[in-house]
Amino acid sequence: MRVRVVKAKESSRNKKILIQTMAIAAALLITGVFILAIGHNPINVYSSMIKGSFGSAYRVKETIIKAVPLLITALGIAAAFRMKFWNIGAEGQIIMGAFGASFVALRFADLPKGAVLLSMMIAAVVCGGVWGIIPGYLKAKWGTNESIVTLMMNYIALKWIVYLQYGPWKDPASQGFPKIANFADSAILPKFLGVHIGWIIALVLVVVIHIFINYTKKGYEIVVLGESENTARYAGMDIKKIVLLATFISAGIAGLAGMIQASAVSNTLNMQIAGGAGYTAIIIAWLSGLSAPWMVVVSLLFAALIQGGSFIQTAFQIPQSAADIIQALILFCVLGSQFFIQYKVVFGGGEVRGN
Amino acid sequence: MEISLFLSAAVIAGTPLLFATLGGILNEKVGNLNLGVEGMMLMGAVAGFIVGFKTNNALLAMLAAGAIGALGALIYAVLTVSLHANQVVTGLSLTIFGTGFSGFLGQKMVGQVISDQVKLSLAPIRIPLLSKIPVIGEPLFNQSSFVYLGYISAILLFVYFLYTNWGLNARMVGENPAAADAAGIHVNLYKYIHILIGGAFCGLGGAFLSLVYVPAWQEGITAGRGWIAVALVIFAGWNPLKAILGGFLFGGLDILGFRLQGAGLSVNQYFLDMVPYAVTIVVLVIAGIKKNSLNAPPKSLGNAYFREER
Structure with missing residues (x-):
């Protein structure tokens, strides 16, 4: 047959x-x-993974805290992926966003809390965004392969933080231990319903990005450019401008995730600030078919997988x-x-x- | 002589890159962009290490590394060639898989060292005459047989793609699969074979790290070299001979910081660590600026081929 x-x-x-x-x-x-x-026994392992991630109020909170950076970063990545710009650099963009936020947090902590947090966010979006607009510019100008450039920039960002941690930003109060000082209270995001307000920021972004991509002219241009560069060109779109805008948005959002992590989760800047979220978010964005509402579900699933994964690590010694x-x-x-x-x-x- | 020592170290640091770059070239020549190089290197590194550690046989270790690399590539080939999955996402998934695979199998090996017997069978062999060439003779021709395998592979691949029927067919598959199909070339078979052999090369690149370069097991032993190799494919203009040059150049950059500090120069280690990555970006930009038909990527790179859609 x-x-x-x-x-x-x-x-x-x-x-x-x-x-x-x-x-x-x-x-x-x-x-x-x-x-x-x-x-x-797979059944035992699966059920403990579920218990480990949703089994108690505390664990649900932990899972949500893990989902926040994944969701926000995936939203950012999707904006670039819509354009078929394969941004693998969210990891570095998160790191640079956290760097920008930390710069503000360490220097201007004496300002009122609202002002500190707002300027941290702006600094994070700008620093993260710049880290994304560079490969965007190179791609638009010379067709440079964006996957590799964004990836290389991840390593550079990471080395930059290592440099700060061991060098100029080393906390003199830590008695020689290479760590950056903890943020003052004014630089730490408040909580709502027991979880830092990053989750509200994430949900707001879901709506904003969904509307931006599906119902605005700029969002439409990004999608058209992703479908066919020629179509975009014949329609008279300014391709370079669209690429720069989309890469800035994409990376800026990842940068915001970095700010949230630094402010609310680690209360400082360190090498583990992104912790692979930039890579996991690529998968989440893609599995969700780049659709913002689906990303909420998929990031929760992945957060549960991570949370449950660390639970089975202790329960079954599965690495x-x-x-x-x-x-x-x-x-x-x-x-x-x-x-x-x-x-x-x-x-x-x-x-x-x-x- | 100081410079000779440095070049020799650069060749050793560059050999894993050379193997992985050759693997990438094999993939891309038939039109498949495989971002799983890092993952396949890690798979080869751990398989080579474990077999080398258990059997004390360097040849078996290398064979295992190649086979496991090809196995990783098989997953990629089934998904992208037969099932037309997105090459970028599949490659990334393969890297995640390889990272987990090597971490998992290697967890009990961390800190273990390769036996002297294996080290001895991969020890440098001085090639008469060639090693007498001034400056470059000693670094290039007083090396492990594993390094020589890298040269030989690069030369053979160069000849293969330029002068053999199979090699020309493979290139046609990468340039225009529909035309290749019409000419009676079995497109998918060519893709599978090249992707699998490419994976074996990546695996060998990883095994060079765990058997010769380090030679002990540490988690994440490749430290991003697979990604640099993906860029080196472009740097080499898909030319296996230029891959030798690219590999050793980046091998040199990799060890530069260490050597400069050894020479008593005060340089910042953290900035020097950035150099290979920054140079990779510069190289890509330059390759983008002087794009010409000689070192252009295969035309259908990244696209799935489906006969019914011709």
């Missing part, structure tokens, strides 16, 4: 959901085999690296499943009418 693959006509919404559910089921199954192979493997396996399954949404497999010979 002949097996052929043809492009499916518009997949129905139900079929899409069915296939994606199957992909996640397949991922759980493959991961289960992996967990079994390392000598644990953190196993969580990486599980993440990758889920990704592989979802990546593979896209094919079955776009194409259908036809059995039997004879004429097959595609589209």
Whole structure:
């Protein structure tokens, strides 16, 4: 019997959901085999992951705190990905945002709290944004590969923080231990319902970005440019300007995530400030189909995966690296499943009418 | 002589980059941008280390590294070639997978050192005559056989892509898969084979780190070298011979800080650590400015090929 693959006509919404559910089921199954192979009972591990991330009010709060930077950064990344600008540099943009915020927090802490926090946010957006607009400019001007440039800039940002931590910003009060001083109270974000207000900022951004991309002219231009550069050019759009704007927005939002982390989570600046959120957010943005509302759900899931992952680390002595493997396996399954949404497999010979 | 010592160290630091760059070239020549190089290097590094540590056999270790690298590439190939998944996201996922894979398998190996027996079988061999060339003779031709494997691979790949039928077919697949298909070339088979061999090269690059360069196990042993290799593919203009030059140049940058401090110059270590990354960006920009047909990327790089969409 002949097996052929043809492009499916518009997949129905139900079929899409069915296939994606199957992909996640397949991922759980493959991961289960992996967990079994390392000598644990997958059902136990899965249920403790859920318990570890949602089992008590405290754990739910921890999960939300982990979801905030992921969600905000994913929103930023999506703005660039819409344009098919593969910004892998959110990690560095978070770091530089945190750097900008820390500069304000360490120098101007005597101002009123509202003023300090607001200027920290502005500094973070500007520093993060600049870190994104550089690869944007290089891409627009010379077609430089943005994935590599943004990635290299992650390393540079990280070394910059190491330099500050061991050099000019080293806290003299820490008795020689290389750390940057803790922020004053005026530089720390307040809490709302037991969690720092970063979660409200994140939700507001979800709405703003959703409206920006789908209902504004600038957002539309970004999408068109992503679909086809030629179309954008024939329509008379200023391509360079769009690229610069989109990369600044994308990186600026990541920078804001850095400010929130520095202010509310670590209360200082250090090398672990981004902690891989910039990379995880790429996956979240992509898995959500770049749709802002979906990112809320997917970032919560990933936060639960991280939180549950650290829980099983203590409960079962399963190392953190196993969580990486599980993440990758889920990704592989979802990546593979896209094919079955776009194409259908036809059995039997004879004429097959595609589209 | 001081300069000779420095160049020799640059060659050693550059060899993992050379292997990974060759791996990247193999992928990209058939039209696949694989951002999983770092992940495949890590997989090869840990597999090579564990096999080398357990068997004390350098050859087995290298074979294992190549095989595991190819296995990582197989995941990528199934997803991007057969299932037309997005190459950028698939490559990134492969890097995450490789990071987890190496961290997981290597967790009990942290701090372990490769045995003298393996070190001995990968010890430098002085090549007569060639090593007598002034200045560059000693650094280039008094090295481990692993390094020589890198030169030989680069030269063979150069000849392969330029002068053999298979190599020309492979390039056609990367330039214009529809035309290649029409000419009777099995597009997907070519892609699979090149991606898999490319993965094996990346794995070997990682194994060079864990077997020769370090030679002990530490987590995240590649430290971003896979990403530099992705950039070096562009720097080399997809030319395996230029990959030798690029690899050693960046190997030199990698060790520059250490050497300058050794020479008693006061330089800031943290800024020197930034140099390879900053230079990579500069290199990319220059490659972008002087774009010409000789070192242009394969035309269908990054696109999936689906026969029914011709």
